[in-house]
Amino acid sequence: xxxxxSNPFSAVEPNSDLLSVVLRINGASHxxxxxxxxxxxxxxxDTLQLTGTKKGCDHGQCGAxxxxxxxxxxxxxxALAAVHEGDEILTIEGVGTPDRLHPxxxxxxxxxxxxxxxxxxxxxxxxxxxxxxxxGPGDDEVREYMSGNLCRCGAYANIVAAIQxxxxxx
Amino acid sequence: MSAxxxxxxxxxxxxxxxxxHPRVDGxxxxxxxxxxxxxxxxxxxxxxxxxxxxIAKGSITAIDAGVAEQMPxxxxxxxxxxxxxxxxxxxxxxxxxxxSILDEFRPPFDDDVVRYYGQYVALAVADSFEQAKAAADAVxxxxxxxxxxxxxxxxxxxxxxKSERGDAEAGFAGAAVTIDQRYAMAPETxxxxxxxxxxxxxEGDALTLHETTQGVIxxxxxxxxxxxxxxxxxxxISRFLGSGFGNKLWPWTHSPLAAxxxxxxxxxxxxxxxxxxxxxxxxxxxxxxxxxxxxATADGKLTSVRHDYVNATSILDSYEENCGEATPHMYSTxxxxxxxxxxxxxxxxxxxxxxxxxxxxxxxLESGMDELAVALGMDPVELRLRNxxxxxxxxxxxxxxxxxxxxxxxxxxxFGWSRxxxxxxxxxxxxxxxxxxxxxxxxxxxxxxxxxxxDLRDDGTARVACAIQDIGTGxxxxxxxxxxxxxxxxxxxxxxxxxxxxxxxxxVSGGSMATASLVAPIHEAVAKAGAALIAAxxxxxxxxxxxxxxxxxxxxxxxxxxxxxxxxAMGFDTVLKALGMPAISGSGSGTGTFMAPxxxxxxxxxxxxxxVEVTWQPETARLRVARTVSVIDAGRILxxxxxxxxxxxxxxxxxxxxxxxxxHYDARNGAxxxxxxxxxxxxxxxxxxxxxxxxxxxxDTSLNALxxxxxxxxxxxxxxxxxxxxxxxxxxxxxxxxxxxxEHLMS
Numbered sequence: 014x015x016x017x018x019s020n021p022f023s024a025v026e027p028n029s030d031l032l033s034v035v036l037r038i039n040g041a042s043h044x045x046x047x048x049x050x051x052x053x054x055x056x057x058x059d060t061l062q063l064t065g066t067k068k069g070c071d072h073g074q075c076g077a078x079x080x081x082x083x084x085x086x087x088x089x090x091x092a093l094a095a096v097h098e099g100d101e102i103l104t105i106e107g108v109g110t111p112d113r114l115h116p117x118x119x120x121x122x123x124x125x126x127x128x129x130x131x132x133x134x135x136x137x138x139x140x141x142x143x144x145x146x147x148x149g150p151g152d153d154e155v156r157e158y159m160s161g162n163l164c165r166c167g168a169y170a171n172i173v174a175a176i177q178x179x180x181x182x183x
Numbered sequence: 184m185s186a187x188x189x190x191x192x193x194x195x196x197x198x199x200x201x202x203x204h205p206r207v208d209g210x211x212x213x214x215x216x217x218x219x220x221x222x223x224x225x226x227x228x229x230x231x232x233x234x235x236x237x238i239a240k241g242s243i244t245a246i247d248a249g250v251a252e253q254m255p256x257x258x259x260x261x262x263x264x265x266x267x268x269x270x271x272x273x274x275x276x277x278x279x280x281x282x283s284i285l286d287e288f289r290p291p292f293d294d295d296v297v298r299y300y301g302q303y304v305a306l307a308v309a310d311s312f313e314q315a316k317a318a319a320d321a322v323x324x325x326x327x328x329x330x331x332x333x334x335x336x337x338x339x340x341x342x343x344x345k346s347e348r349g350d351a352e353a354g355f356a357g358a359a360v361t362i363d364q365r366y367a368m369a370p371e372t373x374x375x376x377x378x379x380x381x382x383x384x385x386e387g388d389a390l391t392l393h394e395t396t397q398g399v400i401x402x403x404x405x406x407x408x409x410x411x412x413x414x415x416x417x418x419x420i421s422r423f424l425g426s427g428f429g430n431k432l433w434p435w436t437h438s439p440l441a442a443x444x445x446x447x448x449x450x451x452x453x454x455x456x457x458x459x460x461x462x463x464x465x466x467x468x469x470x471x472x473x474x475x476x477x478x479a480t481a482d483g484k485l486t487s488v489r490h491d492y493v494n495a496t497s498i499l500d501s502y503e504e505n506c507g508e509a510t511p512h513m514y515s516t517x518x519x520x521x522x523x524x525x526x527x528x529x530x531x532x533x534x535x536x537x538x539x540x541x542x543x544x545x546x547x548l549e550s551g552m553d554e555l556a557v558a559l560g561m562d563p564v565e566l567r568l569r570n571x572x573x574x575x576x577x578x579x580x581x582x583x584x585x586x587x588x589x590x591x592x593x594x595x596x597x598f599g600w601s602r603x604x605x606x607x608x609x610x611x612x613x614x615x616x617x618x619x620x621x622x623x624x625x626x627x628x629x630x631x632x633x634x635x636x637x638d639l640r641d642d643g644t645a646r647v648a649c650a651i652q653d654i655g656t657g658x659x660x661x662x663x664x665x666x667x668x669x670x671x672x673x674x675x676x677x678x679x680x681x682x683x684x685x686x687x688x689x690x691v692s693g694g695s696m697a698t699a700s701l702v703a704p705i706h707e708a709v710a711k712a713g714a715a716l717i718a719a720x721x722x723x724x725x726x727x728x729x730x731x732x733x734x735x736x737x738x739x740x741x742x743x744x745x746x747x748x749x750x751x752a753m754g755f756d757t758v759l760k761a762l763g764m765p766a767i768s769g770s771g772s773g774t775g776t777f778m779a780p781x782x783x784x785x786x787x788x789x790x791x792x793x794x795v796e797v798t799w800q801p802e803t804a805r806l807r808v809a810r811t812v813s814v815i816d817a818g819r820i821l822x823x824x825x826x827x828x829x830x831x832x833x834x835x836x837x838x839x840x841x842x843x844x845x846x847h848y849d850a851r852n853g854a855x856x857x858x859x860x861x862x863x864x865x866x867x868x869x870x871x872x873x874x875x876x877x878x879x880x881x882x883d884t885s886l887n888a889l890x891x892x893x894x895x896x897x898x899x900x901x902x903x904x905x906x907x908x909x910x911x912x913x914x915x916x917x918x919x920x921x922x923x924x925x926e927h928l929m930s
Contacts, residue, residue, distance in 0.1 A: 030255055048311055048313040048314070050313040050317070051313055055312055055313070059311065063215075064215070064218060064219075064221075064222035065216065067219075067376070068378070069376040069458070069860070070458040071458065072458065072860070074861040075860050105214060106214070108214070109213075109214055110214055110216070111214050111216055112210075114210060114213065118210075118213035118214060119213075121209070121212075122205050122206065122209035122210060122213055123205060125205065125206065125209075125825060125827075125828050127209075127655075128655035128656065128829075129377070129423075129424060129655030130208075130212030130213075130217055130423065130655065131219060131376045131377040131425030131426065131655075132425075133212050134215045137213060155868075156868040156869045156871065157868075157869055160867040160868045162868070163376060163860060163867060165426060165428070165836075165865060166655050167831060167832030167834070167835030167836055167871070168828055168832055169831075169835060169867075169868045170831050170871055170874055171828060171831075172868070173871075
């Protein structure tokens with residue numbers, strides 16, 4: 014477990030305004046001192062420097078911050094970090110690494126299922142959840158299930174193709 | 184989804200140019216390991232949140248920061264007077280190293296006058312984001328309020344002739360068939376999913392910015408001027424960019440503000456804009472009103488083209504949306520007149536948005552052409568084929584490479600256009616009414632001046648460096664491809680360095696010009712590195728080429744070869760090892776063609792045609808874009824995988840432009856009221872149609888040795904017109920105001 018005062022990037026002095034929480038992220042426990050107002054998204058990024066999870070709108074409208082909480086996809090910007098003690102949180106950093114890609118990540122590379130890459134973590138976290146959800150086999154169904162994740166570059170066709178590759182539906 | 188290629192060009196030795204190549208940075212993007220500007224954290228870093236004006240016209244009478252300054256963690260509430268006034272950057276387009284271009288010239292905190300909603304009036308800086316946000320919300324600003332002008336009805340201050348030939352008025356008056364229509368387009372906001380971010384850190388009198396920019400060199404030069412620093416004291420880094428579509432081309436006011444805050448407080452400062460702020464203070468495509476007048480003979484030969492347009496701009500800046508860019512060269516006509524004007528509004532400064540000028544301009548022109556085809560009772564593909572120019576009649580010079588007619592013919596074939604019943608509402612499928620529409624696209628093909636450097640290393644790898652950016656278009660990959668092809672290496676042996684002003688100066692990533700700009704400098708850098716290796720090998724006392732003369736040797740595909748004789752070629756790594764040299768370098772440079780002085784001798788443009796099928800269900804008022812075919816003539820395609828993605832992404836954005844996208848400004852306070860991704864609707868997964876993209880692949884070597892033009896923007900041109908033309912075919916309703924709304928179709 015990490016030391017709660019070990020964040021070298023935080024200018025915030027530990028004080029009574031902060032909450033002590035333990036968050037389970039990607040299988041590891043992190044003892045943290047956090048602002049009670051902090052969203053899970055800002056906590057992941059600003060406190061833990063887990064910057065693979067992106068902020069696109071901060072209002073639950075774009076899906077760039079999608080993570081899994083207890084196996085279900087959630088917008089981390091709409092979750093308060095402090096209420097997720099005891100929950101299993103999975104972020105893109107827990108899915109695969111550049112040297113060991115998850116098959117879904119490899120499919121995104123092969124299909125060019127991105128352009129700028131900024132929404133990509135969220136797309137992959139949603140797609141990873143979709144694999145376990147009761148989504149029908151067709152491209153249209155995948156499109157509906159993925160429509161909470163905006164890609165302004167418009168790489169939608171390739172994203173659906175990558176997901177269908179992994180589902181064996183292409 | 185499909186893509187294919189005709190007219191295949193000669194395969195390169197390594198088959199690395201012109202073949203689908205997954206991105207070399209892909210593994211970083213899919214794992215979250217790619218670090219964007221806002222992903223950087225520094226010890227002692229503070230968070231800044233701007234306070235934006237809540238009026239669009241008036242002046243600040245007081246700023247009460249008393250409460251905010253006492254809140255936990257707050258370091259400062261900065262405002263005008265908190266630091267020395269920032270300077271005004273001047274326009275400079277003289278060279279790749281010194282370019283200084285921006286759209287909003289007024290430095291932040293320059294005076295107390297408010298000219299648009301969201302103009303920064305203060306900046307809260309605190310130890311955490313939560314503290315800074317709470318403090319910004321607690322700042323109380325008093326204003327002397329005036330009524331803003333955000334009127335969407337545009338009247339130009341004056342109209343300026345942009346292009347003219349013949350007598351457009353007489354050609355129109357004498358035409359057998361005419362159309363005279365007005366087309367309006369709502370303001371669009373770019374909305375890249377990454378909002379703008381700046382992390383400013385000072386070391387002594389030197390500044391480093393981790394920045395969301397499509398042009399690190401330009402950004403450096405502008406910010407240096409505003410801060411009163413020599414350019415070499417500023418470093419700008421943008422290794423990954425969450426796209427921009429133009430709103431990260433030129434610096435906006437938050438960036439010098441973050442730098443000034445960091446200097447004032449002696450700490451690194453991170454400033455990330457909220458989504459709402461990106462609707463206010465980082466540009467947008469403004470509202471545009473256009474009038475198209477076309478005259479033609481009874482057999483469909485154009486006798487007159489008139490194109491007049493007005494765009495909104497801000498109070499202080501004269502942004503012009505160059506809607507007539509494609510009009511003079513698109514079709515043959517003896518008589519033509521294009522005029523432009525601007526109208527000032529209390530709205531933030533507009534900026535380039537993907538395909539600025541030509542995209543809205545071709546929406547109007549290509550809608551007009553469809554209306555003319557209907558008036559003539561002629562097929563709209565045939566009408567366009569009949570008006571093919573043999574030269575660029577606007578410039579009076581030949582085209583470098585124009586295959587627009589083939590785009591139309593190939594597209595019609597792939598789409599099945601010959602089965603089109605021209606009668607409105609006559610085509611149905613599965614109970615749905617079908618509409619089929621077509622429109623042309625065109626985009627400039629130019630290049631910017633650029634430099635590049637290449638290092639050959641004794642481990643058999645190479646490094647290519649340029650202070651250019653990869654905004655999502657695949658620049659990392661295409662740079663690796665270019666070097667790999669010259670050196671006969673696979674791309675995984677090539678390291679690409681970009682997005683840092685410490686690298687050889689490169690251009691902005693804009694205008695679809697990055698790839699074309701890189702070819703000459705990279706080729707020269709490879710050749711120079713090879714020549715340096717030959718010189719070193721010849722000069723060495725003891726080595727494989729000792730005693731040879733440089734003119735006897737060549738550097739081909741990464742190997743030194745003798746021009747005569749059958750001596751075995753030797754790879755650069757082997758030569759370097761033999762010489763005991765870890766690496767050898769070469770640098771190259773290329774000239775720019777964009778806005779170069781003098782009259783061009785050739786007209787360089789890309790072309791294309793979009794074919795669209797919409798389905799219309801009148802019972803439920805459900806309109807869908809079902810499928811599209813896009814045939815693009817953009818020179819040689821260096822990476823078809825990334826290029827197809829660009830065109831598909833543009834078509835998706837075109838669906839948004841046609842059907843969804845509109846920024847609404849509140850007439851009472853000038854606020855963009857739908858400043859969120861819930862209320863400003865962009866196309867989602869569910870809106871994406873089946874897309875067929877086809878490239879013609881005629882290399883255009885007027886721009887560079889590889890024959891590549893650019894593909895980042897052309898796909899957006901024409902898409903909206905093809906959609907509204909298809910909607911007319913399905914419904915008989917001609918929508919002349921974007922975005923199309925269901926009430927247009929139900930009235």
